[in-house]
Amino acid sequence: xxxxxxxxxxxxxxxxxxxxxxxxxxxxxxxxxxxxxxxxxxxxxxxxxxxxxxxxxxxxxxxxxxxxxxxxxxxxxxxxxxxxxxxxxxxxxxxxxxxxxxxxxxxxxxxxxxxxxxxxxxxxxxxxxxxxxxxxxxxxxxxxxxxxxxxxxxxxxxxxxxxxxxxxxxxxxxxxxxxxxxxxxxxxxxxxxxxxxxxxxxxxxxxxxxxxxxxxxxxxxxxxxxxxxxxxxxxxxxxxxxxxxxxxxxxxxxxxxxxxxxxxxxxxxxxxxxxxxxxxxxxxxxxxxxxxxxxxxxxxxxxxxxxxxxxxxxxxxxxxxxxxxxxxxxxxxxxxxxxxxxxxxxxxxxxxxxxxxxxxxxxxxxxxxxxxxxxxxxxxxxxxxxxxxxxxxxxxxxxxxxxxxxxxxxxxxxxxxxxxxxxxxxxxxxxxxxxxxxxxxxxxxxxxxxxxxxx
Amino acid sequence: xxxxxxxxxxxxxxxxxxxxxxxxxxxxxxxxxxxxxxxxxxxxxxxxxxxxxxxxxxxxxxxxxxxxxxxxxxxxxxxxxxxxxxxxxxxxxxxxxxxxxxxxxxxxxxxxxxxxxxxxxxxxxxxxxxxxxxxxxxxxxxxxxxxxxxxxxxxxxxxxxxxxxxxxxxxxxxxxxxxxxxxxxxxxxxxxxxxxxxxxxxxxxxxxxxxxxxxxxxxxxxxxxxxxxxxxxxxxxxxxxxxxxxxxxxxxxxxxxxxxxxxxxxxxxxxxxxxxxxxxxxxxxxxxxxxxxxxxxxxxxxxxxxxxxxxxxxxxxxxxxxxxxxxxxxxxxxxxxxxxxxxxxxxxxxxxxxxxxxxxxxxxxxxxxxxxxxxxxxxxxxxxxxxxxxxxxxxxxxxxxxxxxxxxxxxxxxxxxxxxxxxxxxxxxxxxxxxxxxxxxxxxxxxxxxxxxxx
Numbered sequence: 038x039x040x041x042x043x044x045x046x047x048x049x050x051x052x053x054x055x056x057x058x059x060x061x062x063x064x065x066x067x068x069x070x071x072x073x074x075x076x077x078x079x080x081x082x083x084x085x086x087x088x089x090x091x092x093x094x095x096x097x098x099x100x101x102x103x104x105x106x107x108x109x110x111x112x113x114x115x116x117x118x119x120x121x122x123x124x125x126x127x128x129x130x131x132x133x134x135x136x137x138x139x140x141x142x143x144x145x146x147x148x149x150x151x152x153x154x155x156x157x158x159x160x161x162x163x164x165x166x167x168x169x170x171x172x173x174x175x176x177x178x179x180x181x182x183x184x185x186x187x188x189x190x191x192x193x194x195x196x197x198x199x200x201x202x203x204x205x206x207x208x209x210x211x212x213x214x215x216x217x218x219x220x221x222x223x224x225x226x227x228x229x230x231x232x233x234x235x236x237x238x239x240x241x242x243x244x245x246x247x248x249x250x251x252x253x254x255x256x257x258x259x260x261x262x263x264x265x266x267x268x269x270x271x272x273x274x275x276x277x278x279x280x281x282x283x284x285x286x287x288x289x290x291x292x293x294x295x296x297x298x299x300x301x302x303x304x305x306x307x308x309x310x311x312x313x314x315x316x317x318x319x320x321x322x323x324x325x326x327x328x329x330x331x332x333x334x335x336x337x338x339x340x341x342x343x344x345x346x347x348x349x350x351x352x353x354x355x356x357x358x359x360x361x362x363x364x365x366x367x368x369x370x371x372x373x374x375x376x377x378x379x380x381x382x383x384x385x386x387x388x389x390x391x392x393x394x395x396x397x398x399x400x401x402x403x404x405x406x407x408x409x410x411x412x413x414x415x416x417x418x419x420x421x422x423x424x425x426x427x428x429x430x431x432x433x434x435x436x437x438x439x440x441x442x443x444x445x446x447x448x449x450x451x452x453x454x455x456x457x458x459x460x461x462x463x464x465x466x467x468x469x470x471x472x473x474x475x476x477x478x479x480x481x482x483x484x485x486x487x488x489x490x491x492x
Numbered sequence: 493x494x495x496x497x498x499x500x501x502x503x504x505x506x507x508x509x510x511x512x513x514x515x516x517x518x519x520x521x522x523x524x525x526x527x528x529x530x531x532x533x534x535x536x537x538x539x540x541x542x543x544x545x546x547x548x549x550x551x552x553x554x555x556x557x558x559x560x561x562x563x564x565x566x567x568x569x570x571x572x573x574x575x576x577x578x579x580x581x582x583x584x585x586x587x588x589x590x591x592x593x594x595x596x597x598x599x600x601x602x603x604x605x606x607x608x609x610x611x612x613x614x615x616x617x618x619x620x621x622x623x624x625x626x627x628x629x630x631x632x633x634x635x636x637x638x639x640x641x642x643x644x645x646x647x648x649x650x651x652x653x654x655x656x657x658x659x660x661x662x663x664x665x666x667x668x669x670x671x672x673x674x675x676x677x678x679x680x681x682x683x684x685x686x687x688x689x690x691x692x693x694x695x696x697x698x699x700x701x702x703x704x705x706x707x708x709x710x711x712x713x714x715x716x717x718x719x720x721x722x723x724x725x726x727x728x729x730x731x732x733x734x735x736x737x738x739x740x741x742x743x744x745x746x747x748x749x750x751x752x753x754x755x756x757x758x759x760x761x762x763x764x765x766x767x768x769x770x771x772x773x774x775x776x777x778x779x780x781x782x783x784x785x786x787x788x789x790x791x792x793x794x795x796x797x798x799x800x801x802x803x804x805x806x807x808x809x810x811x812x813x814x815x816x817x818x819x820x821x822x823x824x825x826x827x828x829x830x831x832x833x834x835x836x837x838x839x840x841x842x843x844x845x846x847x848x849x850x851x852x853x854x855x856x857x858x859x860x861x862x863x864x865x866x867x868x869x870x871x872x873x874x875x876x877x878x879x880x881x882x883x884x885x886x887x888x889x890x891x892x893x894x895x896x897x898x899x900x901x902x903x904x905x906x907x908x909x910x911x912x913x914x915x916x917x918x919x920x921x922x923x924x925x926x927x928x929x930x931x932x933x934x935x936x937x938x939x940x941x942x943x944x945x946x947x
Binding site for chain 1: 680681682684687688690691692693694695696697698702720721723756757758761763764766767768772776779780781783784829
C-alpha cells in the first residue's frame with residue numbers, strides 16, 4: 038500500500054484527482070486530500086470511500102502539515118508556489134517523496150543535498166509549463182541527437198488560451214483560464230535569451246512589442262513573447278553551447294500590441310497605491326496618466342495620439358472594448374494600477390459556462406544533419422472538455438499524477454531535487470498521455486533554414 | 493546632564509558631529525558615538541574626551557543596542573533607513589527620545605501610540621529632504637495664511653548637485669554626493685501628484701520625459717522630475733483641499749532626457765540578474781538590448797535610431813561620455829543592469845578632491861490675496877566648504893543636531909511620532925541656520941499666475 042497525500046484541491050486539480058481515484062484501487066493507494074474547504078470533495082469522493090478521504094487543512098497549521106506528511110509516502114503539493122518550501126522541508130524531515138508542478142525556487146534547490154541524504158525525490162516542474170515542455174523537448178532533442186543531428190537553435194512557446202469557438206466575442210481572443218494576477222504582472226522584468234550566440238535582453242517596456250509570429254497546424258496563427266529567463270535550461274537540456282535559445286508565451290495575434298499599450302500607459306504597475314477612491318472612473322484614471330493637453334480632442338483620441346496609435350486601429354479597439362474610456366468605476370479604493378486592471382479583466386475576460394479552453398505548445402528546433410540545416414517543429418493542441426476537465430487542468434494535473442504513479446511503483450530512482458528531463462520519467466508519461474488521453478505532439482521536420490529572427 | 497547617543501558616524505555626519513561637540517560643554521551633554529569602525533573618530537574626539545567617547549557597534553548586536561539606548565536620554569540614528577525600526581523599538585522600550593533624517597516608514601508610524609504612552613518623541617524627517625523642506629515650506633505657508641492668502645498651488649523641488657565650478661568637466665553636470673544606488677533606482681514606481689484638482693500619474697517609463705523647468709536666482713536653470721508621492725503631505729501641511737501639489741527632484745537641464753534614454757534601454761532594471769561574465773563589454777551589453785538589425789550602422793547610430801534620438805544630440809553625447817559604446821568591461825559577473833550602471837557611474841560621477849557640492853531647494857507657492865493670484869518663490873542654495881563639510885552634510889546634519897538640542901532643552905513637548913512641521917521646532921532651527929551658518933531661503937513674491945503646467 039502506498040499512502041498519497043494531495044495538498045490543495047482547488048478546481049484546477051480535477052484531472053489530477055480523477056486520475057488518482059481511477060487508479061487507486063488497482064495500484065493499492067490510500068489517498069488523503071487536504072484542503073482549506075474540503076466540503077466540495079465529499080460528493081467527489083463518495084464512491085471511493087474505501088481508499089480516499091478528505092481532511093480540512095490550513096497551511097498556517099504547521100503541526101498538522103507535519104502530521105499529514107509523516108503519514109504519507111508520496112506528497113503532491115498543488116498549493117500556491119510560495120507555499121512549497123515548508124512542505125518540502127517537512128518531506129525532507131520525514132523522508133517522504135514530493136511532486137509539484139511549480140518552478141524550482143532557490144529555497145527548494147537548497148534542499149537537494151538533504152533530500153538525497155534522506156533518500157527522497159523532490160520532483161518539481163512536472164505540470165504543463167514547466168513540465169510537459171521539458172518532457173517533450175527532451176524527447177525531441179534526444180531523437181534528433183540519436184539520428185546524428187547537431188542542435189543549433191531551440192525555441193519553445195506555450196500558452197493557456199481559448200478554444201477557437203470561445204474567441205469570437207472578444208477582440209483580445211483571451212480569457213482567464215489560470216491565475217489572473219500572473220497574467221497582469223507577466224514579464225515585469227528584463228527577459229533574457231540567446232540569439233546567434235549572443236545574449237539578448239528585452240526590458241519590460243519593450244517585451245510586448247518584440248514578438249515572433251508562429252503557426253500551429255489546425256489552429257492558426259499566434260504570436261509569442263519571450264519569458265523572463267530562457268538561459269537557465271541550457272544545462273538541464275544539455276544545450277550549454279547552443280547559439281539560439283528562447284522560451285516564450287503564446288497569445289493570439291494582436292494581443293501583445295494592445296497589452297503593450299496598457300504597459301506604456303502605466304496600468305500594469307503593481308508598486309504604487311494610487312490613493313484613489315473606488316468611485317474613480319476608468320476614464321478619469323486613464324486621463325490621469327496623460328500629459329496635460331490644452332487640445333479639445335476626446336479621451337480615446339488623446340490616448341491614441343499619446344501612444345502613437347491609429348485612433349480606429351486594433352489596439353485602440355481592444356482598449357475601448359475593455360471600457361477604459363468609460364464612466365465605469367474602478368471599484369477598489371487606494372489600489373495599484375495592476376490591481377484595478379486585474380479587477381476589470383477578471384470580469385471582461387471571464388470564462389463563460391459554455392467556453393472551452395485550449396493549451397497550445399510549440400517547439401521549434403533547428404539542427405544540422407549531414408551538413409544541411411533542418412527545422413523540427415513539434416506542436417501540441419489540447420482542448421478542454423468542459424469547465425471542470427479543462428485543457429489546463431488536464432495538462433497540468435495528468436503529468437503530475439503519472440509521475441506520482443511511477444514514483445509509487447519505484448520506477449523513478451533518482452533522488453534529490455529533480456525535474457522531468459529523465460527518459461525513465463518522460464517516455465512513459467508522454468506515451469500514456471498519447472495513448473490514454475489523446476494528448477500528443479505532432480512533429481514535422483523540414484530541410485531549410487532556422488526560424489526567422491525576432492524583430 | 494543629557495546623555496546623547498549617535499548611532500552611525502560615517503562621513504556624512506561630519507556637520508552633525510561638529511555641532512554636537514561644539515555645544516556639548518555649554519549644554520551639559522555626554523556624547524556616545526557608536527559606529528561599526530570607530531577608529532576614525534579617535535582624532536576627531538581627542539580634544540573632547542571630557543564629554544565624548546566612541547564605541548564600536550554592530551547593528552546585528554541587539555543586546556548592545558539595547559544597552560546603548562538604555563544609557564542615553566536622546567538617541568540620534570544616522571544608520572541606513574532600513575535599520576531605524578529596531579532602534580525605534582528600543583527607544584520605546586526604554587522611553588528614550590529618537591531623532592532621524594529619514595522618512596516615516598509604516599513600521600515607525602505604527603509605534604506612535606506606544607511612543608506617546610512612553611512619553612517620548614520620535615522625530616523623523618528632520619534632515620534636508622525630508623526635513624528642511626518641511627520646515628521652510630511650513631514657515632512660508634503660515635506667513636501667507638497669516639497675511640490672508642489662500643493657497644492654490646504648492647510645488648517644491650530639491651536636489652543634491654554640484655557647485656557650478658565642479659560641473660565643467662561633465663556633460664551630465666552631476667556627480668554622486670549621496671547614495672549612488674538611490675540615484676540609479678530613483679523613481680522606479682508610478683509618481684502621483686495633483687494638478688488643477690485632478691490626480692496625475694506618471695509611470696516610471698515617462699518620469700524623466702515629463703519635467704518642469706525652473707530658475708534659481710544666482711545659480712541658473714534646472715529641471716525637476718516628480719517624486720514618487722506628492723500627495724501624502726497634504727495633511728501635515730494643512731493643504732487637504734489644494735488643487736495643485738507636487739514635490740520633485742532637481743537636476744541640471746539635459747540630465748533627465750539622457751537618463752530617460754538609459755531607462756528606455758533597460759539599463760536601470762534591478763530585478764533580473766543578467767548571467768553575464770564580468771568581461772562583457774559595455775558595447776556588447778548595449779547591443780544585447782537592441783532589436784536584431786541587418787543594417788550596417790555602428791552601435792551609437794543604431795542606439796540613436798532605436799531611441800529616436802539625434803545621433804550627435806545632447807542625449808547621445810551624454811551616453812557616449814559614459815563609455816556605453818566602448819570595449820570597457822562591465823566588471824561584475826551575473827549582475828543586474830542597475831548594478832552595472834551603478835558601478836560605471838560611481839567611477840564616472842566620482843567627486844574629485846577639489847569638487848564642492850551644492851544643495852538647491854525651491855518652493856513655488858501659488859495663492860490668491862485680495863482676489864489676485866500671486867506666486868511666492870522661496871529658494872535655498874548651499875555650497876559645500878570642502879569634501880568633509882559638504883553642503884549635503886550641513887543641510888542634513890545641522891537640522892538634526894539643532895532638533896536634538898531643542899529636545900534636550902525640553903523645548904519640544906509633542907510626543908509620539910512627529911515630523912518638523914511644528915513652529916516651536918522650525919522657527920528656531922531656520923533662524924539658527926540663517927544666523928549661525930548663513931543657510932537661508934530667499935523669498936520673492938510676485939503678482940501673477942501660477943507656475944506653468946508640466947509637459
